[in-house]
Amino acid sequence: MSAGTYTPRPGAAPLPRMIAAQTALETRMLLRNGEQLLLTVIIPTLLLVLFSAVDIVDTGSGASVDFLAPGILALAVMSTAFTGQAIATGFERRYGVLKRLAASPLPRWALMTAKTLSVLVTEVLQIVLLTAIALALGWSPEGNPLSVLLLLVLGTAAFSGLGLLMAGTLKAEATLAAANLVFLLLLVGGGVIVPLDRFPDAAQSVLGLLPVSALSEGLRDVLQHGASMPWAAAGILAVWAVLGLGAAAKFFRWE
Numbered sequence: 001m002s003a004g005t006y007t008p009r010p011g012a013a014p015l016p017r018m019i020a021a022q023t024a025l026e027t028r029m030l031l032r033n034g035e036q037l038l039l040t041v042i043i044p045t046l047l048l049v050l051f052s053a054v055d056i057v058d059t060g061s062g063a064s065v066d067f068l069a070p071g072i073l074a075l076a077v078m079s080t081a082f083t084g085q086a087i088a089t090g091f092e093r094r095y096g097v098l099k100r101l102a103a104s105p106l107p108r109w110a111l112m113t114a115k116t117l118s119v120l121v122t123e124v125l126q127i128v129l130l131t132a133i134a135l136a137l138g139w140s141p142e143g144n145p146l147s148v149l150l151l152l153v154l155g156t157a158a159f160s161g162l163g164l165l166m167a168g169t170l171k172a173e174a175t176l177a178a179a180n181l182v183f184l185l186l187l188v189g190g191g192v193i194v195p196l197d198r199f200p201d202a203a204q205s206v207l208g209l210l211p212v213s214a215l216s217e218g219l220r221d222v223l224q225h226g227a228s229m230p231w232a233a234a235g236i237l238a239v240w241a242v243l244g245l246g247a248a249a250k251f252f253r254w255e
Contacts, residue, residue, distance in 0.1 A: 161244025168252030
């Protein structure tokens with residue numbers, strides 16, 4: 001055994017390994033949080049089962065689940081990328097967690113990358129669960145899976161930017177209240193459960209520009225009507241993603 005066998009080698013781990021470790025930590029923390037699970041799993045599942053089984057809202061011709069499943073998938077993306085991430089990051093900022101992590105060898109951009117990857121991992125689990133439930137309820141999806149994937153990625157980017165912007169500019173308590181309020185408002189008025197054509201014409205033009213409306217209607221065009229690629233919905237989501245992520249990068253405060 002040489003003299004240098006147990007010599008310490010101080011220094012940061014390779015960047016990909018740090019990002020992977022932080023992503024795994026963020027994902028475990030999210031999945032262990034009961035309130036986050038309520039938002040990300042339980043509420044979307046209950047809404048899908050309830051409104052598919054009971055004729056509460058007129059969703060037009062065809063099975064209710066064919067209309068509801070794409071909207072619930074959009075709701076799942078919003079609950080994780082926006083509501084859950086905004087609340088968790090807001091309280092991490094309040095308790096000084098972000099400040100301490102920012103002083104670690106992990107760069108700030110890498111920390112945000114890890115948070116985004118954690119959101120994507122959670123969304124995959126959500127989509128698998130909700131898809132299995134919807135199929136059991138008689139859902140018959142159509143369309144191109146690549147179009148669905150692109151819409152989901154754009155929706156995640158849009159909601160993630162808005163969630164980080166809220167968490168990085170408001171106090172934690174204000175973020176908690178605002179994120180939950182926005183979640184409820186978009187659930188009702190975002191075309192998730194209630195079709196947009198049930199609203200007045202003037203309101204439809206405004207509601208259709210919301211990211212959850214664009215994601216819901218875009219997924220519905222593909223999965224229910226077999227459209228190739230709803231470019232209008234994708235364009236709206238892309239604009240929200242650019243604006244949200246750009247504003248978050250500029251105005252996010254770490255303390």
